[in-house]
Amino acid sequence: MNLAQWIIMAGGVVTALAAIVQLVVRPVVKWGTRIDRAVSFIESNMFNNGGASLRDAIDRIELRLANLEKKSQSSTVRKKSTTK
Numbered sequence: 095m096n097l098a099q100w101i102i103m104a105g106g107v108v109t110a111l112a113a114i115v116q117l118v119v120r121p122v123v124k125w126g127t128r129i130d131r132a133v134s135f136i137e138s139n140m141f142n143n144g145g146a147s148l149r150d151a152i153d154r155i156e157l158r159l160a161n162l163e164k165k166s167q168s169s170t171v172r173k174k175s176t177t178k
Contacts, residue, residue, distance in 0.1 A: 095103075139148040 141147060142149050142153070144150070
């Protein structure tokens with residue numbers, strides 16, 4: 095092999111590596127970054143942060159439900175005591 099053939103072969107190898115990086119590596123890295131952002135977003139909504147997270151909304155619903163149950167139980171006790 096002469097020098098020109100070596101240069102052509104090296105250029106082919108570099109081009110092939112660049113194509114592999116463009117077609118395989120970059121999409122995988124972008125996909126991984128997207129997954130990481132999505133998991134971080136979901137994870138941040140699992141902890142209380144002062145009212146805006148999903149966890150805060152669930153806590154508010156549970157508190158309202160507990161208050162309604164207490165009211166319901168107290169009204170049931172009143173009805174039973176007045177009917178006797």
